[in-house]
Amino acid sequence: MAPTDLVDLAGHEQVVFCSDTDTGLHAVIAVHSTALGPALGGTRFHPYPTLDAAVGDVLRLSRAMSYKNALAGLAHGGGKAVIVGDPHTAKTPQLLRAYGRFVESLAGRYVTACDVGTYVPDMDVVAEETRWATGRSPERGGAGDSSVLTALGVFQGMRAAAQHLWGVPSLAGRRVGIAGVGKVGRRLVDHLVEDGAEIVVTDVDPAAVDAVRARHPDVAAAEDADVLARSPLDVFSPNALGGALDDDVVADLRATVVCGGANNQLAHPGVADLLARRGVVYTPDFLVNAGGVIQVSDELHGFDMERAAGRTQAIFDSTLAVLAAAEADGSTPAVAADRLAEERMAGGGATPWLPRSSPDVS
Ligand SMILES: NC(=O)c1ccc[n+]([C@@H]2O[C@H](COP(=O)([O-])OP(=O)(O)OC[C@H]3O[C@@H](n4cnc5c(N)ncnc54)[C@H](O)[C@@H]3O)[C@@H](O)[C@H]2O)c1
CATH class of the missing domain: 3.40.50.720 (NAD(P)-binding Rossmann-like Domain)
Structure with missing residues (x-):
């Protein structure tokens, strides 16, 4: 990673690289700020051409969530996650559950939700592994x-x-x-x-x-x-x-x-x-x-x-x-x-x- 990339990272509290060989999951979770509370922001599922592109996007998107949540008056900081892959072919319940376990491992510092490529039923699956998933279906209290x-x-x-x-x-x-x-x-x-x-x-x-x-x-x-x-x-x-x-x-x-x-x-x-x-x-x-x-x-x-x-x-x-x-x-x-x-x-x-x-x- 180039030193300039490290400068970008300096604005963020935590960036987590997640990989699960059984399900093929590659994800990056970025916590930009927890100054106002747990970081909140959706999970984007997208076929990024390179890991650098995925990291660049998640850093930018998580920072933007800090600003959005602050202006909305929420007691939440900004975070975001990206799952690398084509949601039409790579998304499986097993992969979403593996992702949910990574979200859970952050113990509430990051709360996930839907974004481009993820939908309400996906959050229902992620929520089987973590209580830190929101935007679930109304039938499940979402x-x-x-x-x-x-x-x-x-x-x-x-x-x-x-x-x-x-x-x-x-x-x-x-x-x-x-x-x-x-x-x-x-x-x-x-x-x-x-x-x-x-x-x-x-x-x-x-x-x-x-x-x-x-x-x-x-x-x-x-x-x-x-x-x-x-x-x-x-x-x-x-x-x-x-x-x-x-x-x-x-x-x-x-x-x-x-x-x-x-x-x-x-x-x-x-x-x-x-x-x-x-x-x-x-x-x-x-x-x-x-x-x-x-x-x-x-x-x-x-x-x-x-x-x-x-x-x-x-x-x-x-x-x-x-x-x-x-x-x-x-x-x-x-x-x-x-x-x-x-x-x-x-x-x-x-x-x-x-x-x-x-x-x-x-
Ligand atoms: N859904 C949310 O809660 C939410 C929250 C915050 C921001 N947004 C943003 O709002 C925008 C719309 O979200 P959405 O959930 O309605 O998405 P959507 O996919 O349901 O709707 C987008 C619509 O835009 C149309 N479209 C695409 N390219 C176009 C173009 N060049 N000219 C005209 N129409 C075009 C699509 O055909 C589609 O009907 C997105 O930028 C999204 O990131 C959505």
Whole structure:
């Protein structure tokens, strides 16, 4: 390993390499921080071409979870795990159980959940070997599909952006473009329809668009995400893959708010400055898409959807706080969100914008 890689590792508390020859498991678990509590973050199952690529990803993702969990007001630090392999061919119950034993060996310093390539039934299997797996199925007392509260949180972030920009916490009468109507995007459409927004959607999967329009015939469809981003909108909402906002898209963007559930929406950090220079209010993805982690963290206390939804509603207040801090500092919301998360991690926990009604609010 090159010395520069060791510098990257220095920001993390613990990185564990896991290998089980019987099942072919190769996994890396990264605990970035436990300053606020046990590290919490999902397990990504992906065919990384090299171990270096897997390590790089898990270091980046676990650090991002520290920031997301801190801003969400959770009593959790950041962690993440990657299992190296093709989930379609390599995933077996035996391998997931072997992985669960490694999670258990960390004795609660790391709590796992679903991520790309792992699903609710997989967490049921992992949980056969460890109590530190969440996002299990409702039949087993789990929180189930986390996109339910992810979508609610994004909607709250969007309402906060509307309040900040237009003085009204509502999208009624606003034109909102949603790129990606999978689990999160289609639920976001439901919230926005109820709020009275005018909606345009797009998805690479025509069946996903058809399903939304069958439920909501007034929803319009755009050809693709590029066309949608360049069309006259009040809000552009990326809910598909990362990197939706690059220099070219931002140069042509006509929306004045960007708020969506997709992770890593900015192609590079400088895009936050480009958005600010164009007068676009950007609600950082890791701030507004925290409803899912709030949902699965609640499971650790005996899942209560009402309590978790209440916590998720607070994304309205945290988004307002971040947008106000950015305005006061003359910084971008991305920088302000990082700063508020770092302050919380350094100070051990105050989140003045959050209610203290949940067992895991510090
Ligand atoms: N599910 C959660 O709880 C959760 C939590 C936090 C963040 N996220 C993030 O939100 C995003 C969506 O997650 P999801 O659970 O809805 O995933 P999903 O796979 O159910 O939906 C994604 C949708 O995007 C579509 N898509 C892919 N590429 C596209 C493109 N170029 N243009 C338009 N549509 C495209 C897919 O066809 C699919 O319908 C992801 O970035 C995910 O990491 C999800």
